[in-house]
Amino acid sequence: MSERGGAAAGARPPAGRRAGDPLIRLFHVSKSYGASFALRDVSLEVRKGEMVFLTGPSGAGKTTLMKLLFAAERPSEGQILVLGRNIGRLQEGAIPALRRRIGVVFQDFKLIAARTIEENVALALEVRGRPPREVRGKAFAMLKRVGLQHRRHQHPPSLSGGEQQRVALARALVNEPAILIADEPTGNLDAALTLEIMDLVAAAAARGTTVMVATHDQALIRRYARRTLRLDGGRLIEDQPAGAAR
Amino acid sequence: MKAAFFQVLYFARAALRGLRASPVTSAVSIATIAVAVIPLGGLLVITGNMRALLDSYGRERHVTAFLDPQLADAQSEALARRVGALQGVAHVELVSREQALERFRKRLGAGALLEALEDNPLPASLEIALREESRSADRARGVVDAIGKLPGVDEVAGGEAWVEGYARALALVRSAGMGIGAVLAFATLLVVANTIRLAVYARRDELEILALVGASRTFLRTPFLIEGVAQGALGGAIGLVLLYLAFRLLVPQIGDALALFLGWSDPSFLAPRSLALVIGAAAAFGLVGAAIAVARTRIS
Numbered sequence: 001m002s003e004r005g006g007a008a009a010g011a012r013p014p015a016g017r018r019a020g021d022p023l024i025r026l027f028h029v030s031k032s033y034g035a036s037f038a039l040r041d042v043s044l045e046v047r048k049g050e051m052v053f054l055t056g057p058s059g060a061g062k063t064t065l066m067k068l069l070f071a072a073e074r075p076s077e078g079q080i081l082v083l084g085r086n087i088g089r090l091q092e093g094a095i096p097a098l099r100r101r102i103g104v105v106f107q108d109f110k111l112i113a114a115r116t117i118e119e120n121v122a123l124a125l126e127v128r129g130r131p132p133r134e135v136r137g138k139a140f141a142m143l144k145r146v147g148l149q150h151r152r153h154q155h156p157p158s159l160s161g162g163e164q165q166r167v168a169l170a171r172a173l174v175n176e177p178a179i180l181i182a183d184e185p186t187g188n189l190d191a192a193l194t195l196e197i198m199d200l201v202a203a204a205a206a207r208g209t210t211v212m213v214a215t216h217d218q219a220l221i222r223r224y225a226r227r228t229l230r231l232d233g234g235r236l237i238e239d240q241p242a243g244a245a246r
Numbered sequence: 247m248k249a250a251f252f253q254v255l256y257f258a259r260a261a262l263r264g265l266r267a268s269p270v271t272s273a274v275s276i277a278t279i280a281v282a283v284i285p286l287g288g289l290l291v292i293t294g295n296m297r298a299l300l301d302s303y304g305r306e307r308h309v310t311a312f313l314d315p316q317l318a319d320a321q322s323e324a325l326a327r328r329v330g331a332l333q334g335v336a337h338v339e340l341v342s343r344e345q346a347l348e349r350f351r352k353r354l355g356a357g358a359l360l361e362a363l364e365d366n367p368l369p370a371s372l373e374i375a376l377r378e379e380s381r382s383a384d385r386a387r388g389v390v391d392a393i394g395k396l397p398g399v400d401e402v403a404g405g406e407a408w409v410e411g412y413a414r415a416l417a418l419v420r421s422a423g424m425g426i427g428a429v430l431a432f433a434t435l436l437v438v439a440n441t442i443r444l445a446v447y448a449r450r451d452e453l454e455i456l457a458l459v460g461a462s463r464t465f466l467r468t469p470f471l472i473e474g475v476a477q478g479a480l481g482g483a484i485g486l487v488l489l490y491l492a493f494r495l496l497v498p499q500i501g502d503a504l505a506l507f508l509g510w511s512d513p514s515f516l517a518p519r520s521l522a523l524v525i526g527a528a529a530a531f532g533l534v535g536a537a538i539a540v541a542r543t544r545i546s
Contacts, residue, residue, distance in 0.1 A: 129249030
């Protein structure tokens, strides 16, 4: 099932990506707000099916880097290619199509309190104009995968933090995105719930989704032993391969 | 195509949810539109009836020729035939002195007043309908002059003065209506735009989330536009219902005065086409107001 594996070296065609092809590429990317730099000269590649941790102290640029990936921000310098699209040159109208292929999860869940959890998950399908029957079917299946199908008619505020994050994860994954971006997904959760969420994230990676998780949690990074990118002061100071002793 | 259909379904549901989510602001917006529609619709009713009167005047008796009281009946009939043969005349009806008195009595119901008279003071007359192409002021004047020159005709009342005065009054009411309409329309736009802006702010978080999961600008904005259209159409319809109730209550009260001063014997309410037009216009203003609101609010 896993499409991860040895990276094919050499020239790769831009279209028709194979397993192991880079889905995310940054070339000397900087992002500044006025005189202050959030990211400085960051270059990296993340291949299809890879799961990568992004770590570093607060203000290191983790969130900025993630925002660049789903075009919530544009680079000040350098080039970013995500799923073959150049983020710096992407037309405003092309952003939705890109985002439909990227699932995003936040520390604060970003669920709509006025809608049921099933409706929250369904949003990601509805924006694509999928038929109501398919929307309900897929939303239900996805909620089942995160173990919340029995609570689908409840509203987010009645759920625990861990459950809400599972809903957010279900919403992010229901379109079977090529990339999953999670910004401190366990920041509000205790240790047991953290593992519950991270196991779901790792399962998505095992299904072939490219995953990038920003976290402060060094124990988590050690536990999952995946490739780890360390940012500090906006610079990429370390790129530790998967399985490396820490 | 199919996707578009499901999106429309989604939009309609989202718009409905939006209206339900902020019932008070929506109600205020709808009420404002209704209040704006009442005077505008009222003006439409007035100009519509004035117009109808002018039309019927043009169709029926554009020119009346009063005959010499000395004329015998046979001579009057001969005169009627001559007038009927004139160019531009469509139809001639001879009204005898007795018929004239009868009509006068019926129209005014002033029986006692007339019975006090010993003689019938009314002359016989010819009621002349002009052909469609001769109804313009210039041509009508030509026909009136030709009739006036015929022997046995005492006086010709073309009714131009009255018609022109009435037409001017109609034009005045119309332009006043347009002025008032412009002001009310502007106010309506502002109210709808503000209501929708509030709705956009109230749903900011939701919009942000939708944008994150890949909602297009159209997808984010369309429900608000539908909301504007719904508010406009609903406000327009409610305004018309209130106007109709006012019309039904008011007309019996002032019907006699209308008949006497304006000649409206049976004023009519708006035709179905006008009703649709008013509701359509209100919906269009709702749409424009909503479009202004979403254009001025950054959604992304």
